[in-house]
Amino acid sequence: MTINNNNFQKNSNITRTLEIIWRSNSVSRVEIARQLDLYRSTVSNIINALIDVGLVFETEEGNSHPQGGRKPIYLSLNENFGGILGLEIQPGNYKAVFVNLHGDILYKKSNSLFGDNIESSLLEIINELLSEIEKLNIPVLSICLGLPGIIDSENCKVIKSEPFNLSNFSFQDFCEKNLRIPFLIENDANCLAWLQL
Numbered sequence: 001m002t003i004n005n006n007n008f009q010k011n012s013n014i015t016r017t018l019e020i021i022w023r024s025n026s027v028s029r030v031e032i033a034r035q036l037d038l039y040r041s042t043v044s045n046i047i048n049a050l051i052d053v054g055l056v057f058e059t060e061e062g063n064s065h066p067q068g069g070r071k072p073i074y075l076s077l078n079e080n081f082g083g084i085l086g087l088e089i090q091p092g093n094y095k096a097v098f099v100n101l102h103g104d105i106l107y108k109k110s111n112s113l114f115g116d117n118i119e120s121s122l123l124e125i126i127n128e129l130l131s132e133i134e135k136l137n138i139p140v141l142s143i144c145l146g147l148p149g150i151i152d153s154e155n156c157k158v159i160k161s162e163p164f165n166l167s168n169f170s171f172q173d174f175c176e177k178n179l180r181i182p183f184l185i186e187n188d189a190n191c192l193a194w195l196q197l
Contacts, residue, residue, distance in 0.1 A: 017046050021077050028072035055081050077101050082141035089147055091163045098133050107133055118164050123178050142182040146191035153186045
């Protein structure tokens with residue numbers, strides 16, 4: 001039996017390429033190929049696809065090497081391609097932050113948590129935030145929710161949350177019914193640990 005991992009490898013190469021561009025803020029195709037030990041043609045194909053969707057753009061032409069050859073063209077991430085909405089919910093209040101792909105804070109808000117039902121309260125909060133963020137003209141790529149409790153983030157499920165009286169609550173079902181945006185849920189303390197990392 002043979003296993004085809006071409007899609008996995010292709011996605012991995014795209015992800016690693018994007019990570020280098022994100023970390024470097026300005027890098028050439030040749031440098032990406034060198035760092036990832038990939039063929040230049042592979043990197044060029046990935047970059048061309050990323051440019052076509054507007055995620056990456058060419059910034060400036062560099063200096064050619066003393067040995068000659070083409071001048072490198074530097075690449076950067078399009079910070080306005082989209083952003084991530086982070087939302088922390090605690091009993092009685094919530095905090096929200098919207099960041100672009102460089103991690104710059106574009107919008108933040110904190111307010112009281114209204115309503116008795118977490119599902120309806122959360123939907124009302126998200127809809128309010130999305131309508132306010134829409135004015136920035138930067139699409140929301142995903143929503144990340146931090147919540148106190150035991151969380152199964154892989155399955156987008158709250159196993160147990162005493163403060164919100166939730167048990168085996170599937171945010172997957174909630175999202176499929178109410179949102180058209182990828183949604184991630186994590187324990188609030190883990191969110192803080194990811195921030196520190």
